Amino acid sequence: MSAPFDDRPARPDPAASAPVSPPSSAPTPDRIKRVPPSRVSRERLRARAFEVAAKLDTSRPLDRYELEARARLILEESNQPEDYLGWTMVALGAAFWRDRVAATPYHRRLLLLPHCLRNADACPARYNEFGLLCKDCGACGLSELRGHAEKLGYNVLIAEGSPVVMQIILGGHADALIGVSCLNVLEGSLEKILLAGVPCMAVPLFDSTCRDTETDEDWVREMIDTPYEPSRHETHTYVHLLRCAKRMFQPEEFEWLVPRTRGGPTLAETNGRGLAALDPVAATEAIAYDFLLRGGKRARPFVTLAAYDAMTGSRATGADGAEQVAEIPEVVRRVAVAIEVFHKASLVHDDVEDDDSHRYGHATLHRKFGAPTAINVGDYLIGLGYRVVAEQRGRLAADAVADILAQLAEAHTRLSEGQGAELAWRDARNKRLAPLDALTIYALKTAPAFEAALYAGLRLAGPAEAYRQPINRFARHLGVAFQILNDLDDWQADSPQRRTTGADVLGGRPTILWAMALEHLPNAERDELQTLVAQAAPAGATVQRVAELYRQAGVYQRAAALVEKHHRRAREVADAIQPDPLRHLLYYLADSILER
Numbered sequence: 001m002s003a004p005f006d007d008r009p010a011r012p013d014p015a016a017s018a019p020v021s022p023p024s025s026a027p028t029p030d031r032i033k034r035v036p037p038s039r040v041s042r043e044r045l046r047a048r049a050f051e052v053a054a055k056l057d058t059s060r061p062l063d064r065y066e067l068e069a070r071a072r073l074i075l076e077e078s079n080q081p082e083d084y085l086g087w088t089m090v091a092l093g094a095a096f097w098r099d100r101v102a103a104t105p106y107h108r109r110l111l112l113l114p115h116c117l118r119n120a121d122a123c124p125a126r127y128n129e130f131g132l133l134c135k136d137c138g139a140c141g142l143s144e145l146r147g148h149a150e151k152l153g154y155n156v157l158i159a160e161g162s163p164v165v166m167q168i169i170l171g172g173h174a175d176a177l178i179g180v181s182c183l184n185v186l187e188g189s190l191e192k193i194l195l196a197g198v199p200c201m202a203v204p205l206f207d208s209t210c211r212d213t214e215t216d217e218d219w220v221r222e223m224i225d226t227p228y229e230p231s232r233h234e235t236h237t238y239v240h241l242l243r244c245a246k247r248m249f250q251p252e253e254f255e256w257l258v259p260r261t262r263g264g265p266t267l268a269e270t271n272g273r274g275l276a277a278l279d280p281v282a283a284t285e286a287i288a289y290d291f292l293l294r295g296g297k298r299a300r301p302f303v304t305l306a307a308y309d310a311m312t313g314s315r316a317t318g319a320d321g322a323e324q325v326a327e328i329p330e331v332v333r334r335v336a337v338a339i340e341v342f343h344k345a346s347l348v349h350d351d352v353e354d355d356d357s358h359r360y361g362h363a364t365l366h367r368k369f370g371a372p373t374a375i376n377v378g379d380y381l382i383g384l385g386y387r388v389v390a391e392q393r394g395r396l397a398a399d400a401v402a403d404i405l406a407q408l409a410e411a412h413t414r415l416s417e418g419q420g421a422e423l424a425w426r427d428a429r430n431k432r433l434a435p436l437d438a439l440t441i442y443a444l445k446t447a448p449a450f451e452a453a454l455y456a457g458l459r460l461a462g463p464a465e466a467y468r469q470p471i472n473r474f475a476r477h478l479g480v481a482f483q484i485l486n487d488l489d490d491w492q493a494d495s496p497q498r499r500t501t502g503a504d505v506l507g508g509r510p511t512i513l514w515a516m517a518l519e520h521l522p523n524a525e526r527d528e529l530q531t532l533v534a535q536a537a538p539a540g541a542t543v544q545r546v547a548e549l550y551r552q553a554g555v556y557q558r559a560a561a562l563v564e565k566h567h568r569r570a571r572e573v574a575d576a577i578q579p580d581p582l583r584h585l586l587y588y589l590a591d592s593i594l595e596r
């Protein structure tokens, strides 16, 4: 710290100013997720984190790369081991966001407490869909923390993980988060929230045992008590655009953006009588609209809105983003909606082709109405998407409409080619597959939707020819890495994305894991792998043996390395992109979509 009246220029703080380069995007290994055991060392590291955070650029959220690199520097200069990296990252993140949390009134803050802090043997509380319903029995500290926060005006949840938190924040019920959790959950769950620019302070639990855990409760209280102070800094945030994308699919706004042409009752208004209560000509529209409003992350329309905003002054991510987002023109919203309509069409057809049973917690359309009706609804959605874009002529220059339609048509045909290749492989007797062929299918199936969503937003803002090549490469790397991550999730017993372990093998999908296993296994095991899936052996035994052969071939590590490679390449494409807001959007997309 400079002495009072010392007018020499302050020496740069290495932990705050040293340039950082992207380290690995792989999950942090357990060995560097230890909590400093003594209170004194925790306090020293925390104080240093506040000093470093005060010197950082607060105009943009701190991404994981920078957070990790600066936390490493703090540990090195403090002679502390790398073991405390995860803990120090949390401390630095909390210090970085402290002012933005302070600028959020109490009633707009959410306190997230972990249920494992309770006294597991004595606790009489039950759960509902939002978490633990504490009965204030006094057997643990949760009751006191909750009561104290609620008195100040906080919303409080005793739950774990980000999905419900993200729902609350994107639903517009809270603007900042104070969270207590173990380092595993903090790394896995809160990263998306932080990347989106949601102010968040967290305190790690002392261990990850999930039972009768403890933490620095006085720090939690101190965070809860953070007094309200209007902001001195503004940090860009995507929250307003994420909320906008979600709102567009609320019934009132959606029906205003894309009015029904047939009218009549919605499916919900038939009081359970379903199609029988509908005019047969209006039934397809009713099923399609019901499906469109049912669920989904609305990631693609967000991409279109955010790309448009990035090219038109980046107002919706700035200080008064909540007001500015209302200024996004109707034409942009309608095209963003169309992007989601195409996505939903592909989901309906995918569900039929894979015979999936559920989507968004409901029976899939083909299971509910039959395959012919579901295919027809998918076709209707494709037509609706093209119609919504085409109808923007007059509000949008004809060449812009034509360019967007051409990009959508290109995306559509490539996606169908990728899906066709996958189906052909599934039905083939020969299950040989080269890694390059698997990656080609991934690029065709996953990248075009990202690319079309990005391109549409850019083209709505003006000429976009110069961006065609870079966003094509960016979307390809992102799509491939995203698909490989999904494949890896398929084989992780504790993955939230996983429905059934090894579902890709049982469903006959051509994956990079399969291709790598064929490439790296000795001949005998390679033959065994191919005959395994051809036999009618019990699913559990097949999956278990395939998992062993995958391990033997080292496919999990190879695939994880490939994710890192494509993640890095996507960021390298972004490095050369101008203007700054668009470049930062691409970083955000790469990091948040590939975050696990």
Ligand code: SF4
Binding pocket: 118, 119, 122, 123, 124, 125, 133, 134, 135, 136, 137, 138, 139, 140, 141, 142, 143
């Ligand atoms: S205070 Fe609440 S959470 Fe803690 S043991 Fe009692 S009922 Fe359970």
